[in-house]
Amino acid sequence: MGPTADASGAALTTTAPTLAPPSAEEIARAKEIVGRVSTAFSSRVVGQERLRTALLIALLSEGHVLLESVPGLAKTLAASTLSQTVKAKFSRIQCTPDLLPSDIIGTQVYDQRNHEFETQLGPVHANFVLLDEINRSSAKTQSAMLEAMQERQTSIAGHIHPLPRPFMVLATQNPIEEEGTYVLPHAQMDRFLLKEIVNYPSDGEELIVLERIEAGTLGPDHEETRPVADPDDVIWLQELTKRVYVDPAIKRYIVALVQATRNAHQLLGPETGSYVEIGASPRASIAFLQASRAAALLLGRSYVTPEDVRELRHSILRHRLHLSFEALAEKVQPEMLVDALVRAVPSP
Incomplete structure (x- = not known):
């Protein structure tokens, strides 16, 4: 493919893609993996099909998701369930005004026994990170988290610590309670691949939630979701998506x-x-x-x-x-x- 010109007449060089499209066998394998993950996810999270689709799209695209809803609509359950289905590490960070950047990315602690500093990595060093009510953290803390999202690494005392693969951040914000919140700047919101609005469940879906709690499949005493894939499967899907x-x-x-x-x-x-x-x-x-x-x-x-x-x-x-x-x-x-x-x- 040769050079073309933009609206100003300047020459632009374009090149044809070099990656071969996925084969029928690869598409079939991808569909089978995604089907297992979707089924395991739906066995725990009632309804919320748009949320499930948004999380899967963000996961395959190596992006991050901003979720907006009132409390109690299974955002934490959705994030933890997705991580369990792919046998990945999950961490939840409750954002508060006094949260410091070091509380997220980690810090160095002095070990008196060995007389040296020891690096302790923060909760952001996980595959799936839930930032609960991100708009309650200060601008400085928001900036530190969003930098980790963009660069996929953290810097502690001058040393670089890469974040694991896959890595996805799910940030939530409550649109109702505005007192004591810090609005995300437009430039920082731009770093989220998707923003999904999580709505209330239907009557039937809410009834299913009650029945599952009675049956013990939901609630504080429930068993964790059994993994149906692993991080290597997710990385393979991410590479396939690029093709x-x-x-x-x-x-x-x-x-x-x-x-x-x-x-x-x-x-x-x-x-x-x-x-x-x-x-x-x-x-x-x-x-x-x-x-x-x-x-x-x-x-x-x-x-x-x-x-x-x-x-x-x-x-x-x-x-x-x-x-x-x-x-x-x-x-x-x-x-x-x-x-x-x-x-x-x-x-x-």
């Missing part, structure tokens, strides 16, 4: 969607378009590319379709749009603006 084929037309569609968030005034008109103050960054395009590959693999395909991209629009864009004061005052939902922008962009 899922994305047609150039799909890539142009992704770029057009993200560009639309930066031109909302032109596409939606001056009134509605003014609700979007700042559009999504190129991280959104990267997130669409990575997550759509994972979504296609979960459905047993070796290629991405436009529908895969559109299905991810809310999870990828809802936390990347910076809404204006008028939009916040009028309680305009970002999902409504995302839908309007997607409708304005022609599909391939």
Whole structure:
């Protein structure tokens, strides 16, 4: 493939992908592994299919998830169950205003017996890390955690400590109680691959929860979920996800969607378009590319379709749009603006 030109006329060099798409045998193996994990997950977590899908997409994409909901909707159960199904290490960090960066990444402790400092790694050194109510921790602590997410390593006393593979952070925030919270800056929220809104269960699902508690399969005395895969299986799936084929037309569609968030005034008109103050960054395009590959693999395909991209629009864009004061005052939902922008962009 030869050089092309952008809108300004500058030459751009593009190269064809060198990775071969997944074979039918690899797709079958991936579907079998994902099926086992999904079944084990659903045996513990009632309903919450969107949450399960978001966690699996983030896991295969090597990304992180921001979960927003009121307390008590099985976010901790979902995170711990997923880690148990793949035989991985899980840690939970309850964020509070007095939480320090060293409480997360680790520190050095002086050993009086040996007269030397000893490094003690923090709870972030796990495969699955649940940051409960991340908006209750200070900006300094948030920054330390998000740096670990981005760099996938920590630095203690000048020494680098790589984080394990796989590594995924699930951060939660409560949208109701705002007292004593520190709002995540827009630039830091951008580092989360997906933001998922966890809703209340239906009547039937809540009844199943009660029945499982009575039967002893849920609650404080329940047994841990038996592993149905291991970290090596997850790493294999992550590498396979990178090989899922994305047609150039799909890539142009992704770029057009993200560009639309930066031109909302032109596409939606001056009134509605003014609700979007700042559009999504190129991280959104990267997130669409990575997550759509994972979504296609979960459905047993070796290629991405436009529908895969559109299905991810809310999870990828809802936390990347910076809404204006008028939009916040009028309680305009970002999902409504995302839908309007997607409708304005022609599909391939």
